[in-house]
Amino acid sequence: MNYRDTLMWKELNEAPAILQTLAQKNAKALAGIAAAAKEAAIAGVYTAARGTSDHAMIYFKYLCEAQCGLPVASGAPSVVTMYGGGLALGKFLTVGCSQSGKAADVLAVIERAKACGAPTVAITNDEESPLAKAADFHLYCNAGEEKSVAATKTFSAQIALARLLAGALSGTPADAAADLAAQCVPVADAVTDEAAKAFAGAEDCFTLGRGITAAIAFECGLKLQETCYIKARAYHSSDFYHGPMAMIGKGTKVILFASGKALGGNAAPLREDSVKCANKMLELGADLYIVTDDAALFAGLPAKVLAVPGGKTEAETAQSLALAAQMLACKTSCLRGLNPDSPRALKKVTVTV
DSSP: OOGGGSHHHHHHTTHHHHHHHHHHHTHHHHHHHHHHHHHHTOOEEEEEEOHHHHHHHHHHHHHHHHHHOOOEEEOOTHHHHTTOOOOOOTTEEEEEEOSSSOOHHHHHHHHHHHHTTOOEEEEESOTTSHHHHHSSEEEEOOOOOOOSSSOOHHHHHHHHHHHHHHHHHHTOOOOOOHHHHHHHHHHHHHHTHHHHHHHTTOSEEEEEEOTHHHHHHHHHHHHHHHHHOOEEEEEEHHHHTTTGGGGOOTTOEEEEEEOSOOTTSOOHHHHHHHHHHHHHHHHTTOEEEEEESOGGGGTTOSSEEEEOOOOSSHHHHHHHHHHHHHHHHHHHHHHTTOOTTSOTTOOSSOOOO
């Protein structure tokens, strides 16, 4: 199967056009959320999501905590649905993120937050979904129907909306990075060809990132699992040193996501940490692939560097890293003789309770 004939490929390439609409489409809701959060004097944010949507919320956590100073808790919906936990969410802006808007457990968290008097936000791709209708405010992906089981354009929209939401809460306008995504598409297409050939024969791998890029590492791992059936494990690189690193041996495939920029402007610690991680993986014999907007940072290292365009900020650069990850998974799946649009045992909408 040619990857260019897949729905996954066609849909991920729609991201630049979708990002063009997000700020204007959601301006009223974003202003309302900022006002409601201020009026409620929120103490923090509580998020509820599963799968790809949860990776978007990991991304949001770093942005919100760094830019707004608000602690963000990644919620466990089972506390509400399985254990009947009486979460005291009254002082937490509660965000439910679900591409379909039909995640029953995420909806239960939003309903619990509303019962506590908390301001609530839904991030979905369906304005008529139960989650969109239940929340006080709805941030709309406006991505059109996504037919491939693998979420691609909706993830691009979710992280862009997360960036816009953090900007609204902090009073610092954010960019949806549509132009950056458009620049990235042909570049990421070119740089992922050889990597896809290498991963076509892989049975397992690790995907790593630190801070914001960890969200992309987790999403890349999921895409390789569901479309390629590769046993991919994603880690925060800082956690990887605490035990899992023992699994690295000669030829172990590792993908490191790294940005040359950092939230807050002081990139030196993050850059040093990325180089340290790369050197450690190589020292252990890993077959290392680095997806980055700063190829010069890894000059001279015997790693395969997949260089993509970077944004004005580390948060914007994540759009490029995500597109590269999606393209790699799509190409690898097809090279393995699989159909990335319809992975075995999976459906487009997964409803957990």
